[in-house]
Amino acid sequence: MARALIAFGLVLCMVGFLYVASRFSEETPAPESQPAPVTPPLPDLSGGPGRAPLVFTSSQQCRDCHSEIYTEWLSDQHASSWTESNFQTFTENYKRVECLSCHAPQPMLQVGIEKDPLLRDTDRTAGVDCLTCHIKDGRVHGTLGSNGACDGILEPQLKTSQACFHCHHTHNLFKEFEASPQFKQGMTCQDCHMAVVERVVSPGGPKRKTRKHFIHGGGHDPEALKKTLSLDLKVEGRTLTATVTNIGAAHGVPGEINNRIVRLEISVLVKQKELFQGKEQEIENEVRAWRRDFQPPPRMARDKIPSTQIMPGEPRVLTFELPVDHGRIEAILTYRLEATLLMAEGVEMGRAEINF
Ligand code: HEC
Ligand code: HEC
Ligand code: HEC
Numbered sequence: 001m002a003r004a005l006i007a008f009g010l011v012l013c014m015v016g017f018l019y020v021a022s023r024f025s026e027e028t029p030a031p032e033s034q035p036a037p038v039t040p041p042l043p044d045l046s047g048g049p050g051r052a053p054l055v056f057t058s059s060q061q062c063r064d065c066h067s068e069i070y071t072e073w074l075s076d077q078h079a080s081s082w083t084e085s086n087f088q089t090f091t092e093n094y095k096r097v098e099c100l101s102c103h104a105p106q107p108m109l110q111v112g113i114e115k116d117p118l119l120r121d122t123d124r125t126a127g128v129d130c131l132t133c134h135i136k137d138g139r140v141h142g143t144l145g146s147n148g149a150c151d152g153i154l155e156p157q158l159k160t161s162q163a164c165f166h167c168h169h170t171h172n173l174f175k176e177f178e179a180s181p182q183f184k185q186g187m188t189c190q191d192c193h194m195a196v197v198e199r200v201v202s203p204g205g206p207k208r209k210t211r212k213h214f215i216h217g218g219g220h221d222p223e224a225l226k227k228t229l230s231l232d233l234k235v236e237g238r239t240l241t242a243t244v245t246n247i248g249a250a251h252g253v254p255g256e257i258n259n260r261i262v263r264l265e266i267s268v269l270v271k272q273k274e275l276f277q278g279k280e281q282e283i284e285n286e287v288r289a290w291r292r293d294f295q296p297p298p299r300m301a302r303d304k305i306p307s308t309q310i311m312p313g314e315p316r317v318l319t320f321e322l323p324v325d326h327g328r329i330e331a332i333l334t335y336r337l338e339a340t341l342l343m344a345e346g347v348e349m350g351r352a353e354i355n356f
């Protein structure tokens with residue numbers, strides 16, 4: 001049995017190594033040739049009252065007047081959704097057309113927020129950009145109704161979770177969100193993912209309560225991950241109960257793509273006397289270990305593969321039979337962005353310990 005297990009382990013390692021090696025040795029083909037984006041000039045601002053309303057064709061036209069927001073957005077995942085190396089690799093260098101629409105979409109207010117995203121024909125390198133979320137018929141839409149220098153038009157939907165629906169509803173995330181306690185309390189996606197900040201929206205304007213454009217709080221944010229799940233251990237007789245509760249996310253954890261994985265690892269440790277260099281010493285040995293993974297199902301196989309995500313407010317209760325009466329238990333929860341990479345390191349989400 002042990003030998004068969006070792007052989008099986010070796011085969012797994014080989015497959016893993018070959019897979020990883022093949023990924024790294026793969027020659028990354030040059031990205032699909034795209035003309036470098038040219039910054040179009042700002043629309044004509046002269047003419048005073050009565051001039052034609054401004055019509056925008058590129059996110060770069062927003063940079064000078066909204067430089068703080070522009071800079072935040074530049075370091076956000078939305079800005080790199082087209083150019084990041086993972087997207088290039090997994091789409092086989094943009095050949096998998098079914099993958100492209102959400103990563104460089106046409107303006108959502110134009111297409112209709114409630115409809116599926118459509119791939120745009122103009123410059124795709126900016127990914128999910130200012131135009132994608134704010135523009136309809138070339139005109140800026142926002143939540144201020146300020147009629148500012150870019151002739152903004154009021155679009156109240158941008159203040160609600162509806163602002164995120166267009167691209168994020170195709171996974172299960174919105175269904176999970178609408179069933180969450182946080183949704184019932186009136187929270188929006190922005191409340192957790194776009195921090196409130198008081199500042200001028202454009203130089204010379206009034207101070208306003210507005211939101212940061214660095215979408216934080218997801219899988220790339222280790223601080224948020226530490227506050228997402230609670231982990232609790234209890235021993236009764238020979239039964240260990242481990243409870244993992246989703247306390248910080250208003251949707252399943254991990255969310256929302258199948259690359260992500262949350263892993264619970266538990267060790268049972270027992271102090272045993274051992275002879276070491278001629279002296280008897282007390283050493284703590286691992287006598288049993290368990291591992292449980294939580295993961296969303298692949299989008300295309302949602303009906304066939306059950307989700308093991310932990311839903312908002314849900315306590316996931318797991319029980320294990322202990323092999324001994326006394327000892328110590330250590331448990332750790334980690335998060336991996338890349339479940340497909342066998343060697344990917346996890347980010348710690350929480351840990352717990354108990355003596356019994
Ligand atoms: C319906 C819209 C949509 C389609 C179609 C889509 N994606 Fe995505 N993709 C998203 C969203 C939304 C996220 C962010 C979700 C998250 O981070 O959990 C994402 C995230 C990713 C990431 C993760 C980037 C990171 O941070 O690690 C990769 C890679 C990716 N997609 C590749 C693909 C590939 C390959 C396909 C086609 C098989 C595809 N996408 C199709 C919407 C889409
Ligand atoms: C993923 C969608 C998205 C992208 C991309 C995006 N925004 Fe926003 N933006 C929003 C949302 C949603 C709000 C409103 C947040 C709130 O107050 O609830 C907002 C608010 C604003 C505001 C404040 C005024 C207002 O209407 O609330 C400005 C100015 C703004 N965005 C400019 C930009 C610029 C410039 C870019 C590109 C650098 C950009 N946005 C990219 C979604 C987006
Ligand atoms: C010439 C400078 C200028 C340019 C260019 C510009 N804006 Fe503005 N924008 C402003 C000013 C000024 C305001 C009003 C700010 C205020 O009242 O606090 C504003 C307001 C806004 C608002 C709020 C609209 C509302 O009234 O609800 C949004 C959203 C916005 N801009 C996004 C953009 C985007 C996206 C671009 C690029 C496509 C852009 N802006 C280009 C100066 C500019």
Ligand code: HEC
Pocket residue numbers: 077078080081082084087102103105108117128132133163164165166167168189190193194215216217218219220221
């Ligand atoms: C037009 C499509 C679109 C809209 C609208 C949109 N997103 Fe995204 N979002 C994406 C894509 C595509 C990705 C994946 C980016 C990448 O490749 O890493 C993503 C990634 C994310 C991530 C993952 C970031 C991370 O750290 O991994 C979060 C969180 C997120 N979006 C939240 C939001 C919120 C909140 C809103 C609404 C204010 C929103 N999105 C609106 C398309 C969109």
Ligand code: HEC
Pocket residue numbers: 161164168173174177182187188189190191192193217218219220224225227228248249250251252253254255256257260
């Ligand atoms: C109560 C706070 C909260 C609310 C509300 C919330 N989220 Fe999240 N979200 C989180 C936390 C915490 C995580 C990180 C853990 C995880 O990935 O599940 C996360 C993760 C994500 C991710 C995955 C990021 C990644 O890197 O894989 C996306 C996408 C996302 N949220 C989008 C949304 C959208 C869209 C909404 C609104 C429908 C929303 N969230 C509402 C707390 C929240």
